[in-house]
Amino acid sequence: MTVPAAVHSRSTERAASTANGILMLLVGLAMTLGGPALVATNPDAIVNVIGGITVAVVGLFLLCGLYSLQPNEGVAILLFGDYRGTDRKTGLRWVLPWYTRKKISLRVRNITSDKLKVNDKRGSPIEIAANVVWRVEDSAQALFDVDDYQAFVNIQVDTALRDITSHYAYDHGDESDAPELTLRSDAEDVAARLRDELVQRVKVAGVAVDEARLAHLAYAPEIAGAMLKRQQAEAVLSARRLIVKGAVGMVEAALADLNDRGVVDLDEDRKAAMVSNLLVVLCADREAQPVVNTGTLYG
Secondary structure, X not given: OOOOOOOOOOOOOOEOOOEEHHHHHHHHHHHHHHHHHHHHHOOOOHHHHHHHHHHHHHHHHHHOOEEEEOOOEEEEEEXXXXXXXXXXXXXXXXXOOOOEEEEEEOOOEEEEOOOEEEEOOOOOEEEEEEEEEEEEOOHHHHHHOOOOHHHHHHHHHHHHHHHHHOOOEOOOOOOOOOOOOEOOOOHHHHHHHHHHHHHHHXXXXXXXXXXXXXXXXXXXXXXXXXXXXXXXXXXXHHHHHHHHXXXXXXXXXXXXXXXXXXXXXXXXXXXXXHHHHHXXXXXXXXXXXXXXXXXXXXX
């Protein structure tokens, strides 16, 4: 016989029934001060003494139920461990003193994860960190469905970062590779996927993720030097391609202009020599040294 797995029962936030604290403060102070005054009116009367003491004790008891809430704060109300709702109304509030109160901040929070050393899609070791903006959306889930919701969010940020990194390469590889999203070149797409994954991971804790972005991205120190040389070589090759492309266009324009104007009649061999010389001059790293031909063009 197969025993079914236990189903985790999720908590759901609901409004708590509380009272205006200002009114209860006035009532409590009146009773606390009125009790001794009642005794003072006739100290010899047992009824006055017992009544005054009772009134003062009740007044102090009422004052114990007061608490205050600032904007974007909440208080979870419990009765002997049973969740009775969350109060989000700001100001001075009151609830029966035997109710337990757990205050929780509903403000937006910002965390920057530690730098993680992980391998990207190609297996290259990289360092990565993320900045996440989050807030508590359901106080009941945050307090009762996870042990420590702040630590839970921190761990899930690290886990999501490791998972995201395994699906992307740090940068584009060889030109023969098919176009793909990378961590360095497609930060917006990576951030969107990171946020979507975090939303799914932390919703069990009643947490909403407003924004998630990469805060640090770099190759690991052991390969940073080699990767820097690779990037420099790619930059040089890209510049060379641009120079050669421009030089070819200039040579083509020069030959067409000479032909249209009839300045000189060149055969194919001389055209090839001229093209070669112009490309050498235009693509060379150093300035060309002019050579004065004192003979004929073909001499």
